Amino acid sequence: MKPQDILFIILLLAILWKRNPVWAVIIGLLSLILAVPLFQLQIFFTAERLVMYAFGFILIGIMLFYLGKKDRN
Amino acid sequence: MQIILIPITVLIFTVFRNWFMPGYLAGYDSLFYFNESYDLYSIYPYAWNTIRESGFGGSFLPLLWGYPSNGFAVQIFGNMFGLDWSIIDRVAFYFPYLFIAFLSSWFVAKRLFVSSTFALLSGLIYTTNSYILLVMSGGQVHFGLAYALVPLAMYLYICLFQNLSKKSSKITQKKAVVIGKTLVIGIVLTLISMLDIRVLYVLLLGVGAYFIFSLRDIFVNRTFIAAAFSICILTLPIVVTMLHLSYWLIPMALLGGNPVDQLGSGYVLQEESVRFFSFAKLENSLALLHPNWPDNIFGKVGFMKPEFLLLPLLAFSALLFITNQNTIQKKYVVYFSILGLLGSFLAKGTNDPFGDVYLWMFNTIPGFTSFRDPSKWYILIALSYAFLIPFTLQSITAFFQKKKNFFQKYGHVITALLFIFYFAFLLRPTFTSEFTGTLRHSTLPNEYKQVKDYLTNQDSFYRVFWVPDIPHYAYFSNQHRAVSGNEYLRTTELEKVTMFLQSDKAEDELRNAGVKYVIVPYDSEEQIFISDRRFDEKKYNLLVKNLENIKWLTKIESFGKVQIYEIANPKNLFWSADTETGITYTMVNPVTYAVTIQNASQGDRLIFSEAYDSKWQADIDGTKVSSDQFTRYNSFVLPKEGNYSMQISYSPQEWVNKGFFLSVISFVSVLGALVFFRKR
Numbered sequence: 001m002k003p004q005d006i007l008f009i010i011l012l013l014a015i016l017w018k019r020n021p022v023w024a025v026i027i028g029l030l031s032l033i034l035a036v037p038l039f040q041l042q043i044f045f046t047a048e049r050l051v052m053y054a055f056g057f058i059l060i061g062i063m064l065f066y067l068g069k070k071d072r073n
Numbered sequence: 074m075q076i077i078l079i080p081i082t083v084l085i086f087t088v089f090r091n092w093f094m095p096g097y098l099a100g101y102d103s104l105f106y107f108n109e110s111y112d113l114y115s116i117y118p119y120a121w122n123t124i125r126e127s128g129f130g131g132s133f134l135p136l137l138w139g140y141p142s143n144g145f146a147v148q149i150f151g152n153m154f155g156l157d158w159s160i161i162d163r164v165a166f167y168f169p170y171l172f173i174a175f176l177s178s179w180f181v182a183k184r185l186f187v188s189s190t191f192a193l194l195s196g197l198i199y200t201t202n203s204y205i206l207l208v209m210s211g212g213q214v215h216f217g218l219a220y221a222l223v224p225l226a227m228y229l230y231i232c233l234f235q236n237l238s239k240k241s242s243k244i245t246q247k248k249a250v251v252i253g254k255t256l257v258i259g260i261v262l263t264l265i266s267m268l269d270i271r272v273l274y275v276l277l278l279g280v281g282a283y284f285i286f287s288l289r290d291i292f293v294n295r296t297f298i299a300a301a302f303s304i305c306i307l308t309l310p311i312v313v314t315m316l317h318l319s320y321w322l323i324p325m326a327l328l329g330g331n332p333v334d335q336l337g338s339g340y341v342l343q344e345e346s347v348r349f350f351s352f353a354k355l356e357n358s359l360a361l362l363h364p365n366w367p368d369n370i371f372g373k374v375g376f377m378k379p380e381f382l383l384l385p386l387l388a389f390s391a392l393l394f395i396t397n398q399n400t401i402q403k404k405y406v407v408y409f410s411i412l413g414l415l416g417s418f419l420a421k422g423t424n425d426p427f428g429d430v431y432l433w434m435f436n437t438i439p440g441f442t443s444f445r446d447p448s449k450w451y452i453l454i455a456l457s458y459a460f461l462i463p464f465t466l467q468s469i470t471a472f473f474q475k476k477k478n479f480f481q482k483y484g485h486v487i488t489a490l491l492f493i494f495y496f497a498f499l500l501r502p503t504f505t506s507e508f509t510g511t512l513r514h515s516t517l518p519n520e521y522k523q524v525k526d527y528l529t530n531q532d533s534f535y536r537v538f539w540v541p542d543i544p545h546y547a548y549f550s551n552q553h554r555a556v557s558g559n560e561y562l563r564t565t566e567l568e569k570v571t572m573f574l575q576s577d578k579a580e581d582e583l584r585n586a587g588v589k590y591v592i593v594p595y596d597s598e599e600q601i602f603i604s605d606r607r608f609d610e611k612k613y614n615l616l617v618k619n620l621e622n623i624k625w626l627t628k629i630e631s632f633g634k635v636q637i638y639e640i641a642n643p644k645n646l647f648w649s650a651d652t653e654t655g656i657t658y659t660m661v662n663p664v665t666y667a668v669t670i671q672n673a674s675q676g677d678r679l680i681f682s683e684a685y686d687s688k689w690q691a692d693i694d695g696t697k698v699s700s701d702q703f704t705r706y707n708s709f710v711l712p713k714e715g716n717y718s719m720q721i722s723y724s725p726q727e728w729v730n731k732g733f734f735l736s737v738i739s740f741v742s743v744l745g746a747l748v749f750f751r752k753r
Contacts, residue, residue: 025392032386035356039379047377051356052426058389059414065392065407066286 004046008053012060021064028057077190077489081197084493085171088201088503091512092167097159099545099598100510101369103212106147106158107525110550114140114147118320118733119663120725123683127543127561128536128554129586129705130663130683134328134725137321141267142215159517166214167511174200174221178459181228186402190485191463194492199224199459201500203366203381204451210369210510219265219272220452223279226265227456229258230280230310237303238290248302253750255306256743259313266318271443275452277311279412286408316739323732324725328688344423347435350446351422358420359385361454367502369509370606381499387492388413388461394468406464409457416453419444466492518597520633521546527630527637528553528590534646535589540616541570542601544594551660556588567602567612571619580625580640585704587682589643591626593617595634647721648680664723675714681707681721693719 015024031054038047092098097105106113113124118140125131133140146165150156156164175196182195199205209217236251266273284307291303315322352364352374360381364374392410395403423431434441444450470488474481502508525548528537532552539547540558549555558570573579574591583591593616594601599608602616617636620626626638647656647668655671656679668691670679680703681689689700691709694717700707709721 022393022396025389029386029390032382036379036382039356039377039382042376044377048354048356048425051359054385055355055359055414055417055426058392058410061392062407062410062414065395065403066411 002049004049004053008056012056015057015060019064021061024057024061024064028054028061031057076486077193077493080490080493081193084197084497084500085175085201088206088500089167089171089512091514092163092171094514095159097515097517097546098162098167098212098511099513099515100210100212101371101600103214103511103545104143104158104162105545106151107548108151108155108157109525109529110548111147111151112551113549114144115662116141116144116148117662118144118729120324120729121664121683121686121723123551123554123663124549126684128549128556132686132688132725134321134324134729137324137729138266138270138318139215139268142218162214166218167209170209170214170217170221171200173218173225174205177221177223177225177228181224182460182463184228185231185460186405187460187463187467188485190489191467194463194466194489195459197493197496198462199455201496202361202455202458203363203499204361204448204455206500206503206512207363207365207367207369207510210508210512212511216269216272219268220455222261222265222268223272223276223452223456224459226258226261226276227279227283229254229261231283233258233306234283234287234291237306238287249750251306252309253747255309256313256747256750258310259317259743262310262314263317266314271449272452273314274440274443275449278415279453279456282411282415283408286404286411313739313743317736317743319735319739320729320733323735324728327728328725344432344435347432347445347447348423350448351424351428351431353421353448353451354424355417355421355426356382358417358451358454361385361451361458363448363451367508373606383495384458384462385413385417387465388458391461391465391468394465394472406461409460412453413457413461416450416455416457419450420447420454422447462492515598517546518595518633520595520635521548521597523632524548524592524635524637527632534587535643536587538583538586538588538591540574540591540593540620541567542594544596544601545598547594551663554587556586567616571616574620574623574626583640584643585648585680585682585706587643587646588640591620591638591640593620593634593636595632644680644682646682648682649677650680651677664726666721667718668721669716669718670711671716673711673714673717675711677711678703679709679711681709683707686723688724689721690724691719691721693717 011027015027031050035047035050035054038044038050086093099105118137120132120134120137121130122133123130125133146161150161150165151158178199179192179196183189183192187195205217205220208220233251233254236254262273262276265276292300295303352372354364354377356377357364360377361384362378362381365371366375366378368375389410391406395406419431421431422428431447435444466488467485470480470484474484480487503512506513521544528548534552536554536556537547537549538556538558538561542559543549543555543557547555558573559565562570562573564570593613596602596608596613602609602612604612613634620636620638621628625640627641628636629639630637645656647658647666649656651674653672654674654677656668658666658668660666666681668679679691681700683689683706685700685702685705685707687700689707691698691700693712696712698709698712700709702708
């Protein structure tokens with residue numbers, strides 16, 4: 001498992017604990033933004049991973065929106 | 074709104090400018106017919122198609138769903154009005170695609186959740202994204218037209234769900250109106266099915282997702298009868314569609330056969346095949362970027378273009394603007410976001426992550442075998458982004474309009490224009506004249522007009538063996554069939570076709586097949602003589618040189634680079650080994666021939682050189698004789714001697730006829746019901 005995978009899991013667990021769909025989507029979008037320069041520099045492995053993380057975070061965000069969970073403050 | 078329409082119109086016209094100019098539209102999959110070829114299609118469905126199996130005919134049952142899309146266009150515009158194919162192509166397929174795709178997506182976006190101005194961007198995105206551009210430039214017009222209808226079908230279904238949900242403001246709407254709406258949906262689904270049935274499958278998956286979304290609204294706190302009524306209403310469009318497609322479904326159901334098997338030996342249900350066709354990675358699909366963009370060369374996948382990642386960024390940013398929206402708008406944004414992710418996941422096929430899920434679906438879910446090529450799922454992504462992106466832009470504009478005074482009046486124009494310029498940047502490869510397929514100018518080479526005139530000068534039946542493949546502008550008809558050397562020998566290697574022609578068996582084999590001419594084409598579209606995906610003139614020259622040395626091929630004509638060789642004494646469509654037997658025949662239609670035999674001997678074999686199918690039968694004075702296989706053809710053992718007539722027919726046509734009758738009744742009934750419900 002790569003360090004970025006570990007970071008992804010940590011962030012994912014934090015989002016699931018917080019149950020904030022907006023934060024999940026924001027992190028997903030940030031992952032996509034980070035992927036742009038990596039693709040441009042042809043650092044494909046990490047860039048592809050970031051896209052997968054973005055997919056995962058956005059999916060979690062959508063599920064939280066759908067289920068209408070309240071933010072855990 | 075009018076200001077935005079101008080740059081959008083300019084951009085669309087620039088991308089599709091070739092469609093508005095004289096000349097032919099020549100994509101790899103696009104069609105071309107001379108006027109003399111219009112007899113190939115009819116308005117009536119036939120169970121046998123003479124150009125399948127490379128000019129030896131084949132059962133058309135698995136593909137019968139699509140017969141109207143060519144049949145009506147060719148018969149109405151071709152035979153009735155005598156129009157040239159360059160006009161039919163545009164009037165029947167390409168212009169309707171532009172018109173319907175833009176208007177349906179714009180209309181739906183406007184009705185669902187964006188203003189008129191930003192809804193125009195929906196039309197732009199849906200009509201000119203990289204996926205559909207490569208599909209249309211490749212000439213897959215039927216698929217494109219079905220794709221164009223998807224937003225409309227989706228909108229009609231969403232309206233229906235709204236009517237059935239307890240939060241709908243029209244909960245008291247009369248049942249008659251609801252039923253009327255389902256009938257309209259049924260007609261739209263039928264149209265989509267007749268164009269490309271796979272698009273129907275994709276659409277229904279998207280509708281199914283919305284159904285799951287709406288489960289709570291439709292079924293919670295409802296009576297059993299109300300819930301049952303909802304279920305019936307939701308399935309009614311599919312029932313209507315199935316009734317309309319009876320001409321296809323009934324013979325397929327009764328006569329069996331796996332439609333995928335019928336597509337040919339290349340369409341194999343193997344995991345390797347699915348993996349091979351999974352060209353798009355997750356970053357491609359999520360970015361609505363076709364993996365072959367912009368070259369559109371099969372198998373050539375370019376590096377990821379990061380500028381396309383702004384599309385999913387804009388699309389999914391819509392989720393950040395829904396907290397202050399009303400419930401229904403929130404629901405639409407969440408639903409279309411799910412659709413986008415679902416489409417992205419499926420369109421990547423067997424690639425990471427969780428590629429085995431696609432394989433499992435391919436092997437398990439009924440109908441999923443039609444998606445050996447996962448790129449069809451891009452439809453869901455295009456549909457999703459066409460609505461989400463304008464919503465995001467509208468929300469961003471509204472946000473800044475609260476804060477900046479100068480933005481209040483023209484903010485929507487500025488935002489829309491910025492996006493249009495960005496989208497034009499993505500589409501820049503289409504601005505050059507070298508972009509592929511139908512978006513590039515193509516003219517009918519004079520050589521092919523001359524070949525057509527030469528071949529049509531003879532009324533007798535014969536086949537033409539094109540080496541190695543049938544070119545885009547080849548002439549063929551029911552009377553003069555075209556055979557592809559590659560398909561005949563089930564190879565893609567020119568050397569194997571050449572070796573076959575140089576072999577001892579080739580002369581008799583082609584003569585028995587009714588081949589009168591062997592023709593080397595002029596590769597005007599640079600699709601045939603290829604090395605490393607580039608045109609290779611050496612291959613053409615070597616082929617011509619090899620054919621010159623074959624003694625039984627007599628070179629009789631050249632039209633530019635088109636070389637025509639003749640084979641002496643080819644057999645007719647019907648022939649017998651007994652030279653004393655006289656045979657004359659008339660083709661009534663593709664499934665029926667009237668044959669007259671003179672001086673027949675009992676036990677003689679009548680050869681019918683169409684691809685063997687046991688369902689061909691001869692009716693001789695009430696006695697039915699089934700076809701026996703003779704090499705790759707059909708044959709009938711003559712039961713008696715002398716002179717007599719017989720009818721050769723393809724038996725599945727009987728069920729097609731019955732199914733067609735039911736289809737017509739169903740269609741007329743639906744129209745009548747719509748008039749009735751409208752009056753009520």
